[in-house]
Amino acid sequence: MTEEAKLIVDLLNKEPFKKGLNLITLHSYGPEQLLQLLNDVLATIDPSQAGDIRGEAADARTQRTLGCLKNLKYTPPPNSDVSSFRQGIVLGDKPIVHPILVYLLSNLDGLKTRAYLAKYLVKLGVPDELLHDSSDVALQESWEKYVELQEHFHQIHRDLTELKKQSHGTLEVKTDIKTMEEEKENLMRKVERARKKAEGTPDFTESLQVAQRMRKEKERGEDIQKKIQQQRRLMQSAEQTLQRKKQQLYDMKQGGADSSPQSLIMRMEEDNRLNEYLVMEKLPKEIETLKKNTHDLQRVALEPAISQQDLHRIEDEIEEVTAKINRLVEKKMMQGNPAKDKLTMFRQQASILAGKKETLAESVQSKREELEQLEKELGQKRATLRDLGGEVLKGEEYKKFIIGLRAKSNQYKANRSELAELRSEHGVLVRTETILQKLNGQAQKKLNLLENKKGVAGFRDTQDELEKVSAMKSDFDEAKHRTLDDMSEMVQQLNSVIHDKKTLLAPVIKELRPLRQRCQEIMVQYTEQKSHYDSVAAGLESNRSQLEHQVAALREECMNHDSRFHYIKCMNQILQTKLDRAVNEFDAYRGADKKKSLKETYQRKIQEQENLAKSLKEQQKNVRQNHSNDKTQKEMWSDLQLLLDCKMEILQRRHSELRQMKNPGFSMSREGSQDRMVL
Incomplete structure (x- = not known):
């Protein structure tokens, strides 16, 4: 995520954006600012996308953005499904928007061309039932004219691209043309001088005719060699076509040999069942789901704008309902009814099989669509190849072509370096000639002055x-x-x-x-x-x-x-x-054995617990009734304990005093109602 953000910031700070952003600014962007940034980048690629998203409805903006991304051939990450990707576009989630910005900013020039072409080459969304309606002749003719104009535009754009590629070396071509014209003039002068020299010689006409015939024979030999090469290429192309046809024939024979009438009938029945499932079950469910989604989207679009607090509230409600559902499921599972468990198991098996069936049907449908797309692309490639006037080289021919191309490339590089050396040498010689002419002019002036001085001008x-x-x-x-x-x-x-x-x-x-x-x-x-x-x-x-x-x-x-x-x-x-x-x-x-049943055991335990509860209740009642008396008695006993502790402390203190006086004899007497010690 950080690498994507760095790349986005670097590309947005360059031409033609020059946003002056940094990572902190980009991370601080909210959903609305991020969507506006995405819309600005799309507007740079396709000017029809320009505008302020605040003045546009969310569903219209999402539909427009998704349509533009579809025209630009953007594919979502493999770990995100369609619904989450669409929701990310609506809410402006960074994990969804950042990869889109990286894709757009990294391929800006190519996407501009693609957006320009999409304006004219993306077909209109006309329903198939209208296109296949033979009663509407005007619509059929208009559609055919529309497709023909699209193909014509595509061909013109392709030719224009080729011309632009060929016109990159205009200056070099002009230089070569100028050099060739100079060489042509030199050759013409040489030919003219040779003609003037040879006109007066005997047998000139006969020698000239012999030279002309020799030149024509050489040209004819070169033409024959070119025709031989062309015929060889045609023969190789025919051999390749023959090999492909033989392989197709062999595959068809193998397919026919491996398949009996019963297997063909079984295959047709399987295809029929699959198509019946697609038409009768899967497609109606998908249509119903799409209608429901459309209805929900229309309902959401008609409602006022949802704030972030409303979203949090809805998420909390969803979590609460999910928790209730989980509790109900756990409660149902804890009940443990065997018949219902079997029924649940069978339902799970049926749902698993239905899911597998639906998955296989979707896989078959996607494979069919992919096959149609590949066949369409193959037809376009073959048509393009036929327009270019050749077939794709394979195997040894391709290796030979690569070897020849490398040799020509090396020869071209060597000739180019030699030409550069000759040009530099020519510049040196021209400079030398200029210097010598200047010196010659000075010497000529001195010589003229000397001749005039001597009288022999x-x-x-x-x-x-x-x-x-x-x-x-x-x-x-x-x-x-x-x-x-x-x-x-x-x-x-x-x-x-x-x-x-x-x-x-x-x-x-x-x-x-x-x-x-x-x-x-x-x-x-x-x-x-x-x-x-x-x-x-x-x-x-x-x-x-x-x-x-x-x-x-x-x-x-x-x-x-x-x-x-x-x-x-x-x-x-x-x-x-x-x-x-x-x-x-x-x-x-x-009563087959003396062992007690669970019912009796549990009833006995329940009775014991009830008796224990009754006794505890009686004890609680007695405690509540005698609480004040017991509390008073406890306080009295506490006071008595304190009094006895004091007496014991006094006796111990007196005993220690007696020991200090070293008087071994002592006697105790009782006077009145008090106990005391007499020393």
Whole structure:
């Protein structure tokens, strides 16, 4: 909880919120403030959710929030059910709201796109009976048009997303285009210079035609290679489709072989019973429950707002009623009627079976809905894949594709680093050229001043022009002869290379033909063995899954039987004890032995207790009557005890005095009515 709160505070303090919160402020938020914060975050994602929640009814706000969370694909935690989650949204509980805030704030950009799409792609809540009503043609046409427009919008948005992804490297693309244009201009200039040099040579037209034919043959060879690759991909796709169809055929045959007419009829009867239970029992109960909940919610909505004190009062009443129910149940269990105990046991068994039946029906219904959803998603994925123009790569093809992609990625990285080095070197060379041009300009100025001073102005330029013209003439003459010789030599080399390659490839081609045939045979055998292996593996996997389900079912059944056994054993011991007690009581009642019955024993004990109570009451009565006299007598005895204690103390004191006087003889005499000691 603390980690969630820290994450929420960090995300709310960033753009676009900038709340300036801390953990203490967030923890001090009440339910209403927390719900307003959740609504503000939803409004950032979907502007239609903006507003003050204080001016909105609780049921309308809850319905709007739940609908928005459903569009944003939020799933509640697995440890919370639907009712508690809905109640947490209504009351603004922190354990419910905090995970929602974490989900929304962590995926803000993606959820904005999803909220935008949900505005147009979430289907309207039209009842199924209206959609399947063939008499209403206008509604059917409107619905089909609506679905078609949604699909068109989805396709346009997907194309737009792809274009945005492709337009990220615009600057780099512009740079590449500019570089390619410069290279194109350089190539055009080179081609033009080569054309001007070669136009005056003999056999120029024939050599040009040979070069054009060679280029066309190369392009044609590349096209043929591309077509071969495309045909191979199509063949692999067809083989994969064939394997899937074979597997489906094998599964259908296996399913048909394992199922007899009786088993099919039993399966249909089970499905019929299940559907009958869903239609006749489960769905009406759910409908009745939903109606009751709707009625309760309407009643609660019409009532005035409930304060926190009212909630505490209602919770106290619920606890009080629950305690009363528990006391009644305990009292009923203490009565211990055997017939009612058996009936209770049977009722418990019936309720357990009904709960299991309802759980299984819900599981079947959820699995059906999940299957429909998966089939729908599978159809969408297949349609998307068909639009992209390909199939999903599997197995070895996917590995080869990954290897090729890695090689291309490495080559791309190497070329990119080389390009960066060339660009840096180009910058250095440009800078060097600029410096040299500057130095050349300074030297040229000095040379011009020196020529003017000597009276030979323009001598350097004239000499450079003459050298350039002579160099160009010599280069042109040399290139003219060299181009013709190179072309003839190139043609001869090409012919010789072609002849040599044919000579070298002839024995290889002869050896390759039987190897190709052998390869085809091995591929056919491999395909058959692979299909057999796939079918066997699929069958074993299916059997394994069936056995696992059977083992799980048997384990659950065994646990149920064990629990049932221990329960019956305990009930049997209880009943046996009660039966033994009843038999002993009956035997004692009939007088089969001298042992007293429990009835007589309890009656005797009751009589003794009654007699004891009577005697105690008599004693209590006597005590109450003689209380004052006894109290007076007790006080008199206490005074007498005090008097005797005083006399005893005086005698002891006199005796000690006599001992101090060391007179061993003493005599005692009685005078009058008092006892005294004479020393």
